Amino acid sequence: MKYKCILIDHDDTVAPTSEYIHFPSFKNSLEKLGFKEIITFEEYINYSYDPGFENLMTNILKLNEEKIKFIFEEWNKNTIGQIGIFYEEVKNFLIEFKQKGGIIGVVTHSTKDRIEKDYMHNLKFIPEDIYSWELGKDMRKPSIYPIENIKQKYGLSNEEILVIDDLKPGLIMAKNGKVDFLWAGWAYKNPCFLNEMIKNSTYFATNFSDFEKIIIEKLL
Numbered sequence: 001m002k003y004k005c006i007l008i009d010h011d012d013t014v015a016p017t018s019e020y021i022h023f024p025s026f027k028n029s030l031e032k033l034g035f036k037e038i039i040t041f042e043e044y045i046n047y048s049y050d051p052g053f054e055n056l057m058t059n060i061l062k063l064n065e066e067k068i069k070f071i072f073e074e075w076n077k078n079t080i081g082q083i084g085i086f087y088e089e090v091k092n093f094l095i096e097f098k099q100k101g102g103i104i105g106v107v108t109h110s111t112k113d114r115i116e117k118d119y120m121h122n123l124k125f126i127p128e129d130i131y132s133w134e135l136g137k138d139m140r141k142p143s144i145y146p147i148e149n150i151k152q153k154y155g156l157s158n159e160e161i162l163v164i165d166d167l168k169p170g171l172i173m174a175k176n177g178k179v180d181f182l183w184a185g186w187a188y189k190n191p192c193f194l195n196e197m198i199k200n201s202t203y204f205a206t207n208f209s210d211f212e213k214i215i216i217e218k219l220l
Contacts, residue, residue, distance in 0.1 A: 001220060002162075003102070006103075009184070011108065016085075016187060019041055023044050026071065046190065052168070052169045057071070083122075084118045086122040098123075105146060107165070108130070111134060129146075141170055161179040168196070182205065
């Protein structure tokens with residue numbers, strides 16, 4: 001295999017979770033906080049792309065720490081029983097990558113327990129490493145902490161690591177960490193995403209046919 005390790009995003013890269021799990025809870029929380037104009041799902045994704053979800057809450061919506069804490073408490077309460085069902089093509093890739101001895105790290109703004117639950121339900125195994133929301137701002141993507149940590153932990157070089165993500169924070173993490181990047185472009189067809197991600201990615205897949213071709217030719 002060209003890469004010994006992948007650092008893969010979760011929501012909308014591995015499973016289509018934003019529209020059906022995360023955004024409804026987020027919207028409901030904003031309504032409870034008294035927001036009269038609630039952002040649309042398209043705006044939610046656009047802001048998550050740039051400037052990123054954390055900046056959406058702090059800089060766009062101007063939420064203080066207390067309100068952010070409330071949103072996450074509501075999210076935990078509203079989504080605790082929900083499972084993200086993996087895209088079949090990504091599921092098959094993860095299984096084969098694992099079987100061939102690859103190291104899987106998940107870099108996500110979800111929580112560790114949710115990632116473990118989704119992986120156990122879909123794949124019957126837990127990734128070697130999970131870099132989740134609980135790490136705190138300085139170690140969450142786009143910080144390069146996940147890259148540096150997994151390199152040190154497994155004795156990897158930059159050339160042996162591939163980041164797979166659908167949004168810009170993952171791209172920034174990969175660029176700053178000097179590792180290759182695969183844009184998972186199958187979830188959204190926003191022209192802004194398309195142009196910028198194609199220009200800056202090592203590989204890009206706007207659909208699963210492209211992804212499977214990259215798997216055969218470059219990844220496995």
